[in-house]
Amino acid sequence: MRSLSQQEFIDWADLYLRKELTPEDNERFESFCAENPPYRARFEEHKSLIENIQVTADRLAFKATLQSAAEAFHQEEKPKAPTKVVSLWDRYKFNAAVAAAIAIISVFSTLWLTGYYSNLRKTSSDYSALRRDMNTVKRNVNAHNDAIKNINSNTSNEAIHYGATGFMITKDGYVVTNYHVISGADSIHLQNHKGQSYKADIIFTNAEKDLAILHINDSTFKSHKNVPYTFKKQDSELGEDIYTIGFPRDEAVYGQGYLSSSTGYAGDTLAYQISIPVNPGNSGGPVLDKEGNIIGIISGKQKGIDGAAFAIKTKALIETLNSIPADILRGNVVLTNKNSLNHLSRTDQIKKLQDYIYIVKVY
Amino acid sequence: MSKEKSDIGIDEEIILGIREGNNLAVQKLYKLYYPPVLKMIINNSGSSEEAQDIFQETVMVLYDKINKGDFELSSKLKTFLYAVSKRLWLKQLTRGESKYRKDSIDDYEDSLVADEAGDAVQEHETIEKNLLQMEQALAGLGEPCKTILYDFYILNKSMADICEKFGYTNTDNAKTQKYKCLQRLKKFFFKSVS
Numbered sequence: 001m002r003s004l005s006q007q008e009f010i011d012w013a014d015l016y017l018r019k020e021l022t023p024e025d026n027e028r029f030e031s032f033c034a035e036n037p038p039y040r041a042r043f044e045e046h047k048s049l050i051e052n053i054q055v056t057a058d059r060l061a062f063k064a065t066l067q068s069a070a071e072a073f074h075q076e077e078k079p080k081a082p083t084k085v086v087s088l089w090d091r092y093k094f095n096a097a098v099a100a101a102i103a104i105i106s107v108f109s110t111l112w113l114t115g116y117y118s119n120l121r122k123t124s125s126d127y128s129a130l131r132r133d134m135n136t137v138k139r140n141v142n143a144h145n146d147a148i149k150n151i152n153s154n155t156s157n158e159a160i161h162y163g164a165t166g167f168m169i170t171k172d173g174y175v176v177t178n179y180h181v182i183s184g185a186d187s188i189h190l191q192n193h194k195g196q197s198y199k200a201d202i203i204f205t206n207a208e209k210d211l212a213i214l215h216i217n218d219s220t221f222k223s224h225k226n227v228p229y230t231f232k233k234q235d236s237e238l239g240e241d242i243y244t245i246g247f248p249r250d251e252a253v254y255g256q257g258y259l260s261s262s263t264g265y266a267g268d269t270l271a272y273q274i275s276i277p278v279n280p281g282n283s284g285g286p287v288l289d290k291e292g293n294i295i296g297i298i299s300g301k302q303k304g305i306d307g308a309a310f311a312i313k314t315k316a317l318i319e320t321l322n323s324i325p326a327d328i329l330r331g332n333v334v335l336t337n338k339n340s341l342n343h344l345s346r347t348d349q350i351k352k353l354q355d356y357i358y359i360v361k362v363y
Numbered sequence: 364m365s366k367e368k369s370d371i372g373i374d375e376e377i378i379l380g381i382r383e384g385n386n387l388a389v390q391k392l393y394k395l396y397y398p399p400v401l402k403m404i405i406n407n408s409g410s411s412e413e414a415q416d417i418f419q420e421t422v423m424v425l426y427d428k429i430n431k432g433d434f435e436l437s438s439k440l441k442t443f444l445y446a447v448s449k450r451l452w453l454k455q456l457t458r459g460e461s462k463y464r465k466d467s468i469d470d471y472e473d474s475l476v477a478d479e480a481g482d483a484v485q486e487h488e489t490i491e492k493n494l495l496q497m498e499q500a501l502a503g504l505g506e507p508c509k510t511i512l513y514d515f516y517i518l519n520k521s522m523a524d525i526c527e528k529f530g531y532t533n534t535d536n537a538k539t540q541k542y543k544c545l546q547r548l549k550k551f552f553f554k555s556v557s
Contacts, residue, residue, distance in 0.1 A: 007542040018519060049549065050516055056497040057517045059426070062384045066422050069389035073397065074415060 013043050148280050165246040165285035168356040171224045173216035177284030177360050179205050182212045190358035204324045209316045210299050228340040228352045231314045232293035246285030247359040270316040278309045287311045292341025374440040400448040421448045424487040438476045446480035500551035508544035
């Protein structure tokens with residue numbers, strides 16, 4: 001046997017493994033291996049190496065196939081993902097609808113039960129009413145004033161249930177009230193809180209300013225001490241703490257509030273808008289600030305509007321007093337300028353005041 | 364009953380396809396058997412990416428078992444794949460962790476299938492380890508050696524073809540080159556073995 005180089009043997013072995021040898025050659029290779037153990041060992045080693053290569057290559061090829069197949073599969077899977085959600089939705093659509101319906105029903109029924117809608121309706125109707133009142137505020141003021149007049153004219157025919165209020169401006173019997181209280185009156189009586197009643201005469205009226213000056217003309221009337229309050233000629237400030245005492249019924253009624261506007265209706269500069277609960281009968285009552293100065297005279301209120309009562313300014317009263325011709329006066333009207341209510345507590349002020357405030361009864 | 368039969372038919376079809384490295388067979392395998400594995404892994408604190416990796420390795424376990432030649436399933440392919448996936452996932456979960464989690468999913472398993480799966484996984488790991496060396500050796504070989512050896516030993520191309528493809532002047536030169544390449548591969552392979 002000729003000697004073989006390593007390379008030549010491997011080539012031969014490769015041919016043998018690939019079964020490309022002729023049958024004789026094949027036999028020759030096998031017998032050569034059998035005869036030469038070192039070559040045989042080399043052949044075995046080569047054979048296993050080649051097999052290893054082949055297995056590895058197959059495996060790698062399969063891995064690549066697997067990889068691509070997996071990628072193709074997952075790629076396909078991805079667009080399917082939304083269908084998962086869709087199927088979930090399909091499955092729970094009914095439940096979701098029921099839940100939503102229950103939620104909606106419970107929300108609205110709760111709102112209804114808690115009176116939300118009635119409140120809403122009330123608010124909106126209040127709003128429109130308010131607007132209408134704003135448009136017709138003058139008419140309503142007039143209507144209110146008429147109502148007060150009617151009350152008094154009605155009561156003049158029958159027993160007196162109502163009256164108005166008036167208060168002293170001087171110690172010698174001058175009293176002021178509203179013109180609308182005494183207009184058309186046959187006779188006027190003033191009654192103090194102790195029940196004493198005095199006859200009074202009309203001295204002067206000013207319909208425009210809605211003021212009337214009365215004078216007590218009664219023998220039983222005893223001259224008072226000086227009136228305890230002074231008249232504040234200057235305008236008072238917005239928000240000032242004010243109060244009044246009047247006779248919406250037979251007992252004196254105290255009312256407290258604040259000055260809400262420096263003008264009356266439609267910019268009437270001779271009146272204030274005040275926020276005090278007043279009723280028919282409060283007309284002619286004094287409006288006092290916290291120091292006990294008279295700042296106005298209650299004249300009327302706006303029905304249906306909270307805090308829209310009106311008071312005639314003291315300035316208008318002074319002007320009216322100054323315009324009274326001297327010949328009809330029974331003695332000069334001298335306003336006191338000594339305030340004895342100052343520094344007193346509110347209840348003490350009221351105690352002192354009460355003697356000077358009268359129910360005006362008109363027949 | 365007929366469904367059972369057709370299932371077995373499909374299983375055999377897939378196994379045959381995998382032996383041949385058929386792409387369609389692998390895709391079918393995914394379609395049929397991936398979803399339960401995905402579900403199992405998601406339910407056991409895994410992500411869908413992890414499920415993909417696990418299933419890919421499961422298919423490799425199946426491939427190794429099929430190529431060993433003695434492929435005989437005692438159960439349906441689905442059960443086997445599921446068991447293998449579970450085994451692999453458990454392995455991943457308990458890697459570097461205490462083994463307490465194993466009980467949580469290993470409870471109601473068919474012990475026969477479990478043993479089979481365990482053996483298959485072990486086998487797969489051995490093969491993987493062995494072939495890894497060859498893979499690495501082939502990867503480290505570089506061109507043109509890799510292609511020459513691949514063409515000759517895998518694709519069974521003739522030396523004349525290779526000679527032509529790589530532009531060698533004659534087949535002897537090509538043969539010499541092939542021999543050198545083989546020696547180089549041997550060197551890489553045995554170096555990594557030792």
